[in-house]
Amino acid sequence: MKxxxxxxxxxxxxxxxxxxxxxxxxxxxAIDNDEDKVNEFKNIASHAVIAxxxxxxxxxxxxxxxxxxxxxxxxxxxxxxxxxTVVLTDLGIKKITxxxxxxxxxxxxxxxxxxxxxxxxxxxxxxxxxxxxxSNILDY
Ligand code: ATP
Numbered sequence: 001m002k003x004x005x006x007x008x009x010x011x012x013x014x015x016x017x018x019x020x021x022x023x024x025x026x027x028x029x030a031i032d033n034d035e036d037k038v039n040e041f042k043n044i045a046s047h048a049v050i051a052x053x054x055x056x057x058x059x060x061x062x063x064x065x066x067x068x069x070x071x072x073x074x075x076x077x078x079x080x081x082x083x084x085t086v087v088l089t090d091l092g093i094k095k096i097t098x099x100x101x102x103x104x105x106x107x108x109x110x111x112x113x114x115x116x117x118x119x120x121x122x123x124x125x126x127x128x129x130x131x132x133x134x135s136n137i138l139d140y
Contacts (some may be wrong), residue, residue, distance in 0.1 A: 003027070006070045007045075008053045008084060010037040013099055013120050014073025018045055029067065054083040059091065069095040072114075078105050082112065089113035 006029040007018040015037075021028045022044050030045035032038050033052045041048040051058045053074070064070065070093050074081040078101055088096050089112060097116040100106040109117045 003069070004067045005029070006031060006064055006067045007073060008032070008070065009073035009075070009099075010034075010041055011073060011075065013075065014071065015041070017071055017073065022046070029062070029064075031062070054080050054087065056087045056090065059087050064088070064093065065091050067093065069093075069097065072096065072098040075099055075101050081105070082108055085109055085112055085114050 004027045005021050007014050007021070008031045010018060010030055010032040014032075018028055018030050018041060028045040028047075030038065030041040030048040031051050031053055032041075032048075033050060035050050038048045038050045049062060051062060053059060053072070070088055072081055072084050072088070074084060081098060081101075082105075085096060085098055095115050096113070097118060098109045098114040100109055100117045100119050106117045106119070
């Protein structure tokens with residue numbers, strides 16, 4: 001059975017997750033409150049909708065409750081990211097991954113029930129540093 005995902009926020013990070021999951025054959029519901037972003041993903045995701053993810057009624061109407069894993073990729077607007085996470089935990093979503101903007105944001109996300117918190121820039125920086133070290137070791 002195909003797993004179902006929702007990606008909220010279609011910026012560079014959320015957009016890349018949405019593309020990758022779709023290319024891997026997953027069912028993806030793409031959500032953004034910006035019409036242009038949603039149009040960009042109309043032919044990529046299984047469904048792409050314009051919606052404000054902080055609005056619980058709208059999220060319920062979208063049937064988000066039935067989705068296995070929701071990724072919240074709203075970075076700059078920390079308030080919207082936190083509120084969206086609260087809406088999702090209240091709706092009982094099984095797995096919620098959220099992009100954090102800074103350590104304070106991460107702390108709050110963990111407290112309100114995010115299952116996984118990621119810092120894309122920091123995590124990628126670490127990974128690249130380790131890659132540089134291992135390739136230097138191989139070079140000697
Ligand atoms: P990235 O760092 O991944 O490139 P970005 O800088 O393009 O992200 P962000 O401000 O982090 O943009 O927001 C990511 C996306 O989330 C944007 O496309 C924005 O329209 C969307 N977004 C912000 N608030 C909401 C909301 N309340 N509901 C739905 N989408 C939202």
